[in-house]
Amino acid sequence: MKLGFLVNPIAGMGGSVGLKGTDGELYFLALQRGATPVAPKRARRFLKKLSELGFNSTIVAANNVMGCNYLNSFKGSLRYYCVDIPLSNITSREDTIQVAKIFMREGVDIIAFVGGDGTARDIYDAVNSEVPLIGVPA
Numbered sequence: 001m002k003l004g005f006l007v008n009p010i011a012g013m014g015g016s017v018g019l020k021g022t023d024g025e026l027y028f029l030a031l032q033r034g035a036t037p038v039a040p041k042r043a044r045r046f047l048k049k050l051s052e053l054g055f056n057s058t059i060v061a062a063n064n065v066m067g068c069n070y071l072n073s074f075k076g077s078l079r080y081y082c083v084d085i086p087l088s089n090i091t092s093r094e095d096t097i098q099v100a101k102i103f104m105r106e107g108v109d110i111i112a113f114v115g116g117d118g119t120a121r122d123i124y125d126a127v128n129s130e131v132p133l134i135g136v137p138a
Contacts, residue, residue: 001057001110004103004131005047005080006123008115009065009091012038012138021118027090039138043070043114046136051076060106062099066091093122100126114138 010030014022017033047070050059059080061067068082083102087095096115100123103111111127112134113119120135127133 002106002108003055003057003059004100004106004108004111005059005061005067005071006096006099006103006111006113006115006119007039007043007062007065007067007070008096008113008119008138009037009039011115011119012042015116021116023093023118039114040065040070042136042138043067044074046112046114047071047074047078048076051078060103060108062102063087066095066099093118096122097126103127104130110134112136 010022010027013030013035014026017030017035019026019030022030059078061071061080061082063082063084064087071080085099085102096119104127108131110132111123113123114136115138123133
């Protein structure tokens with residue numbers, strides 16, 4: 001089994017300061033209001049739990065802040081590889097869709113994502129119902 005692991009690193013920031021999401025200019029407004037990233041902490045907690053449960057299948061992750069940064073710094077025993085994908089400086093809907101489509105080409109059986117309802121919609125737009133999705137709320 002292959003698990004696709006995708007992190008929306010800015011998910012959850014808008015809600016913490018009274019905004020609906022962090023798309024486009026809302027990201028900068030969230031920062032001005034004092035928002036801080038919550039997705040990275042949730043991503044690390046998810047990986048820790050996978051390791052504790054003895055997960056031994058292969059994880060496929062996007063490079064950098066959309067997945068591999070967390071796996072590369074994880075001290076557990078998870079087996080994974082990273083796919084190099086050109087990403088925006090500030091991750092976007094298009095990045096999420098691109099990563100999900102690449103996961104499909106890599107033959108993942110399931111996608112686990114750290115994000116919000118926008119991230120879920122973006123992934124679904126890319127893969128429809130071809131693979132199950134597991135959401136870790138950010």
